[in-house]
Amino acid sequence: MPQPPEKTYSDQTVLMLAVRDRRDRAAFGLLFDYFAPRLKGVAMRSGLGSGAAEDVAQEVMLTVWRKAEKFDPHRAQVSAWIFQIARNRRIDLVRKENRPIPEEIKMVDRVEDDANQILAMDQEATQLKLALNRLKPDQRALVEKAYLGELSHKEISDQTGLALGTVKSRIRLGLERLRHELKGMR
Amino acid sequence: MSQITHHIPESMLIAYAAGSLPRPFALAVAAHISLCDDCRVGLGAHEAVGGTLLNEQPVQMVSDSMKEALFAQLDDTPLPEPDPAFERSGVFPGPVMQALNGKPPRWKSVGGGVRQTLLHWGDDGSTRLLYIPPGKAVPDHGHNGIELTLVLQGAFSDETGRFGVGDIEVADDTLEHTPVAEPGAPCICLAATDAPLRFNSLIPRLLQPLLRI
Ligand SMILES: [Zn+2]
Numbered sequence: 001m002p003q004p005p006e007k008t009y010s011d012q013t014v015l016m017l018a019v020r021d022r023r024d025r026a027a028f029g030l031l032f033d034y035f036a037p038r039l040k041g042v043a044m045r046s047g048l049g050s051g052a053a054e055d056v057a058q059e060v061m062l063t064v065w066r067k068a069e070k071f072d073p074h075r076a077q078v079s080a081w082i083f084q085i086a087r088n089r090r091i092d093l094v095r096k097e098n099r100p101i102p103e104e105i106k107m108v109d110r111v112e113d114d115a116n117q118i119l120a121m122d123q124e125a126t127q128l129k130l131a132l133n134r135l136k137p138d139q140r141a142l143v144e145k146a147y148l149g150e151l152s153h154k155e156i157s158d159q160t161g162l163a164l165g166t167v168k169s170r171i172r173l174g175l176e177r178l179r180h181e182l183k184g185m186r
Numbered sequence: 187m188s189q190i191t192h193h194i195p196e197s198m199l200i201a202y203a204a205g206s207l208p209r210p211f212a213l214a215v216a217a218h219i220s221l222c223d224d225c226r227v228g229l230g231a232h233e234a235v236g237g238t239l240l241n242e243q244p245v246q247m248v249s250d251s252m253k254e255a256l257f258a259q260l261d262d263t264p265l266p267e268p269d270p271a272f273e274r275s276g277v278f279p280g281p282v283m284q285a286l287n288g289k290p291p292r293w294k295s296v297g298g299g300v301r302q303t304l305l306h307w308g309d310d311g312s313t314r315l316l317y318i319p320p321g322k323a324v325p326d327h328g329h330n331g332i333e334l335t336l337v338l339q340g341a342f343s344d345e346t347g348r349f350g351v352g353d354i355e356v357a358d359d360t361l362e363h364t365p366v367a368e369p370g371a372p373c374i375c376l377a378a379t380d381a382p383l384r385f386n387s388l389i390p391r392l393l394q395p396l397l398r399i
Contacts, residue, residue: 025260032253037245044246054248058256065260076230079237087205087236095209100216102226103280104271121234128238147236149204153211157197 008115010122012078017113020068032061035082042086042148060086073118077125090149192353194218194225203232210311210378213281214334214354217376220279221352277339277351277374282315291315298322311380318342318373324365330381333357335365340373342366 009017012034018027036057043053063085071081091099135143146156194202194215201207202215219226272283278291285305293301301317311331315338318324324335324342334354341350344365349355357363367373 025257028260029253029257032256035240036248036253038240038243040246040248041243042240050246053246054252057248058252062256062259077234077237079241080230080234081237083236083240084233086240087203091205091212098284100209100213100281100284101271102216103220103274105226124234125238125241128235129241132235132238132242143235144239146200147204147232147239149206151201151204151206153195153197153201153207156200157195 009073009118010077010125013073013118013122016068016071016078016081017073019065020071023068028065031064031078035064036061039082039086045148046090046150056086056089060089063089073121074114075121077121079125087149189350190222190224190352192347192349192355193222194228194354195356196228198356199225199228200232203229203236208310208380209308210306210313210380211332211334213285213306213313214336214376214378216281217279217338218336218352218354220274220281279338282338282376285313293317300324305376311378313376313378316373316375316377318367318375320367320369320372322367324367324373324375330359331379332359333377333379333381336376336378338374338376340371341368342373342375343368 012031015024015027015031018024019031039057039060040050040053043056044050048056060082064082067085071078076084088099132140132143142151145151198207198211198215202212207215215225219229272280272288274280275283275288275290278286282305286303291303293303296302299319299322303315305313305315307313316324318340320340334356335349336354337349337351339351341348341353342365343349344355344363346355346361346363348368349365355365
């Protein structure tokens with residue numbers, strides 16, 4: 001079966017693959033222009049001043065460049081991967097001790113990227129965006145707080161049940177393939 | 187791999203994805219995820235939600251000087267920062283080996299044949315390994331807050347069900363239960379609680395971790 005051409009991937013995926021495979025600075029510049037102001041916005045939400053929030057955005061984007069080889073479009077969208085990097089950065093700032101790191105799943109040896117799997121991840125992101133945009137404003141605000149680290153796990157279970165139910169039924173959809181892939185690797 | 191039937195509660199998986207879970211629970215979750223593909227996939231799903239929300243965040247303009255400073259730091263050779271990735275060793279998943287600094291646990295007897303190794307304690311709670319001989323009861327946890335118990339070897343049962351390797355029990359202070367290790371191999375668990383250790387003024391603080399269960 002012929003592989004779909006790369007340009008059917010989302011813009012973010014195309015840019016990130018250019019950084020991963022070719023150390024493409026122009027592509028990185030575009031990712032920076034998109035993500036750095038959003039990372040700064042998230043950091044300011046958590047109470048940081050403008051300067052400190054900019055430092056956080058800078059560090060996260062530098063990590064994106066340095067760890068680009070580890071980006072696996074079969075496992076995570078670009079935005080989800082950068083979300084993880086920003087999350088880890090925030091934990092490392094707060095804690096003196098090592099952050100617990102789950103074992104890594106062994107990478108499968110891929111001769112080339114599996115375009116269908118990458119497209120499935122992109123489509124999942126589209127579905128998620130639709131599901132989130134259908135939430136009522138107060139539900140949406142709770143979900144944002146939960147995922148951006150502004151609620152404790154107790155508050156998440158007490159307050160967000162309904163809103164998260166809506167999202168949850170969606171997020172399971174695109175992940176069956178991933179599940180099978182993981183099972184096959186053991 | 188045995189069949190895992192008791193998983194991480196959804197709210198904890200979300201808090202883990204968001205980075206807001208107290209450290210003792212984060213260790214238990216990381217250890218469970220190392221054993222459980224279902225929760226690994228669930229975590230990936232929540233991180234996808236987080237990424238979508240990042241996409242939708244209002245922007246805060248960044249300065250040109252910051253961008254220039256960043257580009258001046260870009261090296262052409264990829265430099266993946268070495269992750270301190272600890273490998274599984276025996277029954278202990280990577281994150282537990284990380285907490286043990288790569289060394290085997292140093293068990294201390296706490297009576298009744300039960301042994302423990304304290305991995306972490308602080309204001310945010312504590313984490314320890316428990317070694318329970320077959321047929322013995324898991325010591326009374328006396329939990330004030332929530333306690334997570336992840337089985338690494340053997341199994342235990344209580345009023346709420348059976349917990350085998352990879353299963354995680356979530357107990358809050360309303361749960362009255364008496365977990366008992368099954369016959370066969372000794373039961374080894376990772377136990378994590380978010381209740382701060384209470385220090386009795388009569389006992390020196392440094393001795394507490396040695397006596398505390
Ligand atoms: Zn699980």
